[in-house]
Amino acid sequence: MNSNDTIIALATPSGIGAIAVLRLSGKDAIVIADRFFQSIHAKKLIDQQSHTLHLGHVVENDRIIDQVLVSIFKSPNSYTGENVVEISCHGSVYIQQEILQLFLKNGCRMADNGEFTMQAFLNGKMDLSQAEAVADVIASNSAASHQVAIQQMRGGITNELKELRSQLLDFAALIELELDFSGEDVEFADRSKFQELVYTIINTLKRLIDSFAFGNAMKNGIPIAIIGEPNVGKSTLLNTLLKEEKAIVSDIAGTTRDAIEDEVIIEGIAFRFIDTAGIRETEDVVESIGIKKAYEKAEKAQLIIFLIDGKKFVENPVDFKKEIQSIKQQFPEKKLIIIANKIDTLLASDQERLLKASDNILLLSAKKNTGIDILHKELTSLVNKGALSNNETIVTNSRHFEALNNALESIMQVKQGIDIGISSDLFAIDIRECLRHLGNITGEYDVDKDILGHIFSNFCIGK
Amino acid sequence: MNSNDTIIALATPSGIGAIAVLRLSGKDAIVIADRFFQSIHAKKLIDQQSHTLHLGHVVENDRIIDQVLVSIFKSPNSYTGENVVEISCHGSVYIQQEILQLFLKNGCRMADNGEFTMQAFLNGKMDLSQAEAVADVIASNSAASHQVAIQQMRGGITNELKELRSQLLDFAALIELELDFSGEDVEFADRSKFQELVYTIINTLKRLIDSFAFGNAMKNGIPIAIIGEPNVGKSTLLNTLLKEEKAIVSDIAGTTRDAIEDEVIIEGIAFRFIDTAGIRETEDVVESIGIKKAYEKAEKAQLIIFLIDGKKFVENPVDFKKEIQSIKQQFPEKKLIIIANKIDTLLASDQERLLKASDNILLLSAKKNTGIDILHKELTSLVNKGALSNNETIVTNSRHFEALNNALESIMQVKQGIDIGISSDLFAIDIRECLRHLGNITGEYDVDKDILGHIFSNFCIGK
Numbered sequence: 001m002n003s004n005d006t007i008i009a010l011a012t013p014s015g016i017g018a019i020a021v022l023r024l025s026g027k028d029a030i031v032i033a034d035r036f037f038q039s040i041h042a043k044k045l046i047d048q049q050s051h052t053l054h055l056g057h058v059v060e061n062d063r064i065i066d067q068v069l070v071s072i073f074k075s076p077n078s079y080t081g082e083n084v085v086e087i088s089c090h091g092s093v094y095i096q097q098e099i100l101q102l103f104l105k106n107g108c109r110m111a112d113n114g115e116f117t118m119q120a121f122l123n124g125k126m127d128l129s130q131a132e133a134v135a136d137v138i139a140s141n142s143a144a145s146h147q148v149a150i151q152q153m154r155g156g157i158t159n160e161l162k163e164l165r166s167q168l169l170d171f172a173a174l175i176e177l178e179l180d181f182s183g184e185d186v187e188f189a190d191r192s193k194f195q196e197l198v199y200t201i202i203n204t205l206k207r208l209i210d211s212f213a214f215g216n217a218m219k220n221g222i223p224i225a226i227i228g229e230p231n232v233g234k235s236t237l238l239n240t241l242l243k244e245e246k247a248i249v250s251d252i253a254g255t256t257r258d259a260i261e262d263e264v265i266i267e268g269i270a271f272r273f274i275d276t277a278g279i280r281e282t283e284d285v286v287e288s289i290g291i292k293k294a295y296e297k298a299e300k301a302q303l304i305i306f307l308i309d310g311k312k313f314v315e316n317p318v319d320f321k322k323e324i325q326s327i328k329q330q331f332p333e334k335k336l337i338i339i340a341n342k343i344d345t346l347l348a349s350d351q352e353r354l355l356k357a358s359d360n361i362l363l364l365s366a367k368k369n370t371g372i373d374i375l376h377k378e379l380t381s382l383v384n385k386g387a388l389s390n391n392e393t394i395v396t397n398s399r400h401f402e403a404l405n406n407a408l409e410s411i412m413q414v415k416q417g418i419d420i421g422i423s424s425d426l427f428a429i430d431i432r433e434c435l436r437h438l439g440n441i442t443g444e445y446d447v448d449k450d451i452l453g454h455i456f457s458n459f460c461i462g463k
Numbered sequence: 464m465n466s467n468d469t470i471i472a473l474a475t476p477s478g479i480g481a482i483a484v485l486r487l488s489g490k491d492a493i494v495i496a497d498r499f500f501q502s503i504h505a506k507k508l509i510d511q512q513s514h515t516l517h518l519g520h521v522v523e524n525d526r527i528i529d530q531v532l533v534s535i536f537k538s539p540n541s542y543t544g545e546n547v548v549e550i551s552c553h554g555s556v557y558i559q560q561e562i563l564q565l566f567l568k569n570g571c572r573m574a575d576n577g578e579f580t581m582q583a584f585l586n587g588k589m590d591l592s593q594a595e596a597v598a599d600v601i602a603s604n605s606a607a608s609h610q611v612a613i614q615q616m617r618g619g620i621t622n623e624l625k626e627l628r629s630q631l632l633d634f635a636a637l638i639e640l641e642l643d644f645s646g647e648d649v650e651f652a653d654r655s656k657f658q659e660l661v662y663t664i665i666n667t668l669k670r671l672i673d674s675f676a677f678g679n680a681m682k683n684g685i686p687i688a689i690i691g692e693p694n695v696g697k698s699t700l701l702n703t704l705l706k707e708e709k710a711i712v713s714d715i716a717g718t719t720r721d722a723i724e725d726e727v728i729i730e731g732i733a734f735r736f737i738d739t740a741g742i743r744e745t746e747d748v749v750e751s752i753g754i755k756k757a758y759e760k761a762e763k764a765q766l767i768i769f770l771i772d773g774k775k776f777v778e779n780p781v782d783f784k785k786e787i788q789s790i791k792q793q794f795p796e797k798k799l800i801i802i803a804n805k806i807d808t809l810l811a812s813d814q815e816r817l818l819k820a821s822d823n824i825l826l827l828s829a830k831k832n833t834g835i836d837i838l839h840k841e842l843t844s845l846v847n848k849g850a851l852s853n854n855e856t857i858v859t860n861s862r863h864f865e866a867l868n869n870a871l872e873s874i875m876q877v878k879q880g881i882d883i884g885i886s887s888d889l890f891a892i893d894i895r896e897c898l899r900h901l902g903n904i905t906g907e908y909d910v911d912k913d914i915l916g917h918i919f920s921n922f923c924i925g926k
Contacts, residue, residue: 016602019925019926066600071534073516092603138554140555150530460480462482
């Protein structure tokens, strides 16, 4: 990247619309735009104030390409921190391309993915974790993922870590000072305060690391495996939840073999339901692979729906109670929802018996769409008991997750050092390591160019 | 429509992008936007000047929906002539919808197709023909269609007609004055000047009407039928021109039955090539329908490519010359390009003979992609000999075409009246009719609400 470059890209979605916006950023952005812009008031763009809008035409050699509205943002008060021009043109693909080509021929170059945001980071308009959150904001498709991304973009994790990191930095300096005076056996750093700080950091890091599983689920949808014997109605339940005929439903046991999944947004939270092969003894090779997969999916899911056939249960409650117990033992760490399906075929008295059979059982009929709203409530309440309800920072980015884990590892070394009373020169390097990992999250330490490239390559062009 | 309404719509293409723009228009647009906007400088939008940009957050009950950039345009200096607010938000579909829903819940209503432009027309920001051109500008996909649309949007046809219409209006008033004084046998209107004006109007209308066939072709692509005997390589030529395997090609005569067409843009001009069934005597019912269709397509095309097999021609030039003659007689009014295909199988001397066989013959090999550039040049030069090369107004809108024809009919009645010297009261009504039709184009006469609705229903929402 050359800091003298003026970059350009289409900022709005591609395709035809009422308007499209092209964005230029760079030292010369306003000067270049001015050369091809004829204001209706014969004003020069370079003479205009920042944050103003101007109507006119984009003109190339007397040929009018379009009537446009131009926005000017002067450095440093722009998204990128450089001079920025946004051109709102008519939303024809032809016009978008003509204007783009005009500027590419005349001193601009095409922006890379996320290059505007990378410039914003490099010019100190936002830290790295905020820059990364911009992509998450754009990709967010549910209230939950959106809220987490917006909080991040506003500096969530940065604010959590900034003060702790700055205190740790102070201690690091003091401890390193001790090393310089190591012959003189002085202590600049207050050991008990330092120990307190280390504990606080450990707790904060652990809390942030723990939030990742939840945050990741918010971002990508909470995975829920639907398991149960063949023919209890797992695919019907999936279809009812998705409101479409996603999985093939038949009366033949073993219809589903591949795990079929899709996302549903319920009250702003994305859930990813996974229909699996019915669990039974089978000779069929494909089916057995499917059943193995069902267990794997259940292992990876955050929540398991164990579906039973309500009618069969009533006929033979003892075996079914055993089965429920067995599932609970198989997945002791998972949240489990037991659902008795096909209640449309049951008497009210039988339904009573079902409710008494397990302390956490829902009755529904996937086919008749009864009880689905209760399931929705159960699912959302489980999530809302989690971290979403309060304003805690939630980590959703796996790069941050990794850095937090690395930081935790380093600071644990420091803690051990303190605990066994080793001399500070032995853990000074661990403090530095911890600081480096924390700094990586916000980009305060020089971040490797490859890593930067990787982060921003996930952006769309134009952002 | 209620003039107190505040309308809102997404102005950018739907989908995910770096940014999206929502547009509000109406008396209360700025006030409503202000209620949900928190400027980072704690400024109120209503206190800001027109044509300024403001960074802040869209907030609903303390929940931050997004960080946005808001543009303010104050009436009458806006696209619609009303107060207008444009909100640039992050281009996530979720965010676009959240902001849209927020404003729909709070005093805005969804804009109809083209309603922003309709407001612009109703508020006198542009005349009707200019408003219609806005949709053409957005739909334009080639340099030619774009140029025609831009010229129209800048008032092409309006400028052509305005002065003539105003002069005719003056004469109409004078002639109607004569009617009021009919007992006194006075003449306020100068008959010879009036006659001159009528001739000028007739010539202008005829020229504009004549431009429609061309203008329509510019807008929708110039239709070119490729006809010829079976197996001369029509489908291969189509595929070569389109640069894709659009039509099925085989050695079996009669492979193509349906007319297959697609658009290619050559040097900024859109051509619509139509591959047709090979013309021959056949018993096959489907094929005969195809051959009938081939003739129909040729009838409707602006240009016909008559493709012959170069090799067969050389073997039997006499019959082929007859055939070329026959095609010329069948379509006496069409521009015809004769192409000898498969020249890759011919000796140079045979190619010489082919060139001498007809005064307007191109040699090419569709299969080997030779001679295609010459065909491109031939096609574009035919068009550039037309109206595109100069700056004449070109009519592309069928509503205008109809109004121009109606106006011509009325003014011809006037001319006849003058020619045979009938009294002016008998053609005064025709003058009024002509004025009304001309006024319909620019919307100067009260245009029927249904017609307005029809015009703007072709727009996208958000424009």
